[in-house]
Amino acid sequence: MTRNEIKNVILEIIEDIDEEADFDSLEADKPLRDQLDLDSMDFLDIVMELRKRYKLQIPEEEYPELSTLNSCVNYLEPKLKDF
Amino acid sequence: MADYQLIIIGAGLSGLAAGIRAARFGLKVLIVEQHWQPGGLNSFYFRQGHLLETGLHAMTNYAPPEEKRAPLNRLFRQLRLSRRSFRTHEQICSEIVFPDRTLRFSNDPDLLTEDISREFPGAADGFRRLLDMVRDYDPFAPAPWRSARRFLDGVLPDGRLADMLLLPLMVYGNSEEEDMDLGQFVIMFRALFLEGLFRPAETIKEFLDMLVDHYTAFGGEIRFRAGVKRILRRGDRVDGVVLHNGERITAGSVLSTAGIPATADLADWDIDRSAYRGKMSFMETIYLLPLRRGASIRNDRTIIFFNHGEHFAYRCPGEALETSWGVICFPGNFKGLPGTDPFQVRVTNAANYEVWKAAAPGEYEMMKERWRERSADQVGKIIGNFRQDVVYVDSFTPMTIERFTAKAGGAVYGSPVKLKDGRTHCANLFIAGTDQGYLGIVGAMLSGVTIINRHLLRQE
Ligand SMILES: Cc1cc2nc3c(=O)[nH]c(=O)nc-3n(C[C@H](O)[C@H](O)[C@H](O)COP(=O)(O)OP(=O)(O)OC[C@H]3O[C@@H](n4cnc5c(N)ncnc54)[C@H](O)[C@@H]3O)c2cc1C
Numbered sequence: 001m002t003r004n005e006i007k008n009v010i011l012e013i014i015e016d017i018d019e020e021a022d023f024d025s026l027e028a029d030k031p032l033r034d035q036l037d038l039d040s041m042d043f044l045d046i047v048m049e050l051r052k053r054y055k056l057q058i059p060e061e062e063y064p065e066l067s068t069l070n071s072c073v074n075y076l077e078p079k080l081k082d083f
Numbered sequence: 084m085a086d087y088q089l090i091i092i093g094a095g096l097s098g099l100a101a102g103i104r105a106a107r108f109g110l111k112v113l114i115v116e117q118h119w120q121p122g123g124l125n126s127f128y129f130r131q132g133h134l135l136e137t138g139l140h141a142m143t144n145y146a147p148p149e150e151k152r153a154p155l156n157r158l159f160r161q162l163r164l165s166r167r168s169f170r171t172h173e174q175i176c177s178e179i180v181f182p183d184r185t186l187r188f189s190n191d192p193d194l195l196t197e198d199i200s201r202e203f204p205g206a207a208d209g210f211r212r213l214l215d216m217v218r219d220y221d222p223f224a225p226a227p228w229r230s231a232r233r234f235l236d237g238v239l240p241d242g243r244l245a246d247m248l249l250l251p252l253m254v255y256g257n258s259e260e261e262d263m264d265l266g267q268f269v270i271m272f273r274a275l276f277l278e279g280l281f282r283p284a285e286t287i288k289e290f291l292d293m294l295v296d297h298y299t300a301f302g303g304e305i306r307f308r309a310g311v312k313r314i315l316r317r318g319d320r321v322d323g324v325v326l327h328n329g330e331r332i333t334a335g336s337v338l339s340t341a342g343i344p345a346t347a348d349l350a351d352w353d354i355d356r357s358a359y360r361g362k363m364s365f366m367e368t369i370y371l372l373p374l375r376r377g378a379s380i381r382n383d384r385t386i387i388f389f390n391h392g393e394h395f396a397y398r399c400p401g402e403a404l405e406t407s408w409g410v411i412c413f414p415g416n417f418k419g420l421p422g423t424d425p426f427q428v429r430v431t432n433a434a435n436y437e438v439w440k441a442a443a444p445g446e447y448e449m450m451k452e453r454w455r456e457r458s459a460d461q462v463g464k465i466i467g468n469f470r471q472d473v474v475y476v477d478s479f480t481p482m483t484i485e486r487f488t489a490k491a492g493g494a495v496y497g498s499p500v501k502l503k504d505g506r507t508h509c510a511n512l513f514i515a516g517t518d519q520g521y522l523g524i525v526g527a528m529l530s531g532v533t534i535i536n537r538h539l540l541r542q543e
Contacts, residue, residue, distance in 0.1 A: 018151070
């Protein structure tokens with residue numbers, strides 16, 4: 001997957017989780033949680049969805065890698081290169 | 084390989100929510116329910132062409148869809164249900180009525196604050212401090228039991244105000260007698276007074292159907308008339324369940340929503356059952372009245388919490404029924420609901436399970452009638468006499484609750500001691516629902532979600 005595709009996957013997952021999500025003013029370098037007003041339960045869902053879709057196991061200590069949209073893409077790029 | 088990754092005992096609200104959460108992330112899950120329909124404490128039945136709900140006065144924790152952090156909306160996100168398409172009606176106005184004093188509350192918390200400054204002018208400051216505490220307190224952080232009564236005595240100058248505030252919070256969500264844990268007090272205070280009451284546009288039947296459909300769409304399986312007779316245990320692990328018909332079904336984990344005492348019986352769990360047997364049970368009476376008689380009674384509130392006594396004591400009565408305090412609910416009085424003819428009035432009174440259980444079969448129906456009359460006398464003092472107009476009446480007692488939900492002693496709010504982490508004596512047997520700690524419809528569902536998140540999704 002390209003970086004752009006990965007970004008779209010993340011946004012699509014968030015949109016699925018949260019029908020109120022508003023991406024218009026989303027900044028790729030700022031924490032997703034604050035900007036989208038998500039909590040840790042929602043955050044778990046992003047991880048779970050990645051596991052379900054791509055069989056990705058993300059250990060709890062690596063959750064911080066998913067904090068911004070950019071860091072998500074950086075972290076997932078090598079893991080999703082064969083998809 | 085086990086037949087399922089997870090078996091859930093019970094298709095009440097906690098079991099259904101847990102099932103949806105587990106199935107959503109691909110777990111192979113089976114819900115087994117002893118009854119022929121879902122809902123447990125919150126179900127429905129048909130009489131004379133009317134659909135009657137068993138346990139819905141109002142849902143608590145109202146929040147509009149855009150308040151993302153509100154428990155109701157978090158719950159919907161967790162279950163991947165669309166909050167926008169869930170149509171709700173907010174309460175009109177509810178009331179707490181004590182001798183000589185009345186407090187109103189609605190989904191606008193200012194109304195309660197105003198009424199308190201009018202009825203208890205000396206308590207306005209104390210109440211403000213109470214509100215600050217309720218907003219800041221973290222009721223989910225592990226903490227030892229603390230007395231809500233003692234706390235209230237410290238901030239409110241007038242014990243009667245504490246009684247008035249406690250009545251709705253206790254009767255809608257306290258499994259202990261007399262007092263309440265401060266954390267539970269905060270949860271209930273927010274749920275009722277800060278967030279507020281509402282009901283779904285449709286009945287609990289449509290709500291349950293929606294949950295079951297959603298669950299099965301995610302691949303979850305459900306079986307009705309499938310009572311669990313025994314949980315298969317080997318040392319400190321469980322292997323699955325045996326149904327009443329003898330069928331064995333194996334599973335990687337089991338989640339029970341049957342309550343602690345019932346789960347202990349099913350799984351040879353050597354605990355002191357009596358410590359986990361709740362004493363608070365209730366009799367619920369549903370009256371149907373013709374619409375044209377609506378004007379002859381006081382009918383402008385959604386829910387009335389009343390107490391005729393000088394003090395309010397939340398405890399199991401010595402006799403069959405406690406008629407001096409209770410709840411009167413008008414299920415039709417929510418904003419924007421079309422009126423129905425006949426319309427419903429529901430009354431809840433605390434009841435003594437042991438007394439009802441001791442009744443001989445022929446005596447039971449008469450007992451219901453006798454106590455219903457006494458209850459109606461007390462209710463009449465608040466809303467006016469309505470008895471001559473009743474076109475249909477039905478009551479259910481602690482016995483009914485026990486029979487249909489297997490809640491030991493008909494304890495609606497379950498055990499006075501909660502197992503907040505949902506763990507049991509076996510590493511892969513968990514409990515959710517009423518005895519895990521969250522109460523009410525929204526609470527029971529959040530419980531199911533929380534336990535799945537903590538124990539089933541994080542593992543592997
Ligand atoms: C009269 C009344 C009024 C209420 N009013 C309100 C209200 O207005 N608002 C509100 O929010 N809440 C209300 N409640 C409370 C609310 O109904 C409960 O808190 C909630 O439904 C509890 O859900 P649960 O899943 O924990 O338990 P339950 O509903 O008891 O679910 C447990 C399920 O497990 C099944 N089960 C038990 N043992 C077995 C077995 N061995 N094998 C298979 N299945 C088994 C039972 O049949 C049941 O379906 C009311 C309750 C009552 C009784």
